[in-house]
Amino acid sequence: MKKALLTLSALALCMAAGVATAKEYKELRFGVDPSYAPFESKAADGSLVGFDIDLGNAICAELKVKCKWVESDFDGMIPGLKANKFDGVISSMTVTPAREKAIDFSSELFSGPTAYVFKKGSGLSEDVASLKGKTVGYEQGTIQEAYAKAVLDKAGVKTQAYQNQDQVYSD
Known part of the structure; x- marks a missing residue:
């Protein structure tokens, strides 16, 4: 498996800030690399599908905000997040010490080899x-x-x- 842990930077931010702050958002922009099925990929009609997409949509539904998916190659996720191209990343990512210095991670959601x-x-x-x-x-x-x-x-x-x-x- 290419990536072992799922990052949910936006979820961590929303949870840390509380629901009241999260409701100020009308839209959450999530960075995603849709080349990693079954976590995130494109269906035949071009729509985004997979575990990460379902999870992000559930987060947005819970917060009553619109989800906007911003496609990016995986090596552009952290730079894109830091450049405010998106509010969070939902694209299976392993936590490493170097990455922890650059961005915040949610709790581990799954681990795979x-x-x-x-x-x-x-x-x-x-x-x-x-x-x-x-x-x-x-x-x-x-x-x-x-x-x-x-x-x-x-x-x-x-x-x-x-x-x-x-x-x-x-x-």
Whole structure:
């Protein structure tokens, strides 16, 4: 799984500020990277769907505000939040010390593993030594990028950065 924890910066802000302050908002703008099904993706009609979308819509319904979804590549989430392009991020994100210095996080909503994805019958394994000479892709701005640079590159594994998860899977 690409990202292990769900960030809900807007929810944390609303909870910290209280419902009275939250009611001053007429609209909450959430940053989302719609390339990470089943958490957030696009349906055939182009609408946003998934767990994160349902959660954000439920937050907005509870606060009686309109949800506005602002699509962004994952590596643009924190810069976009800091630049006020959106009020919060709902796009599964792992809490790291560096990220905690930049933004606030809600409580952990779920935890899941990170894993390699191989073609069936490829004979590849998760053993880093077995990947030497192969190419492993990752989405920019994720914890998998940090792992690729810290572990895979040093082990002689070729790594390839992609702007979003759809590109990782399509290559």
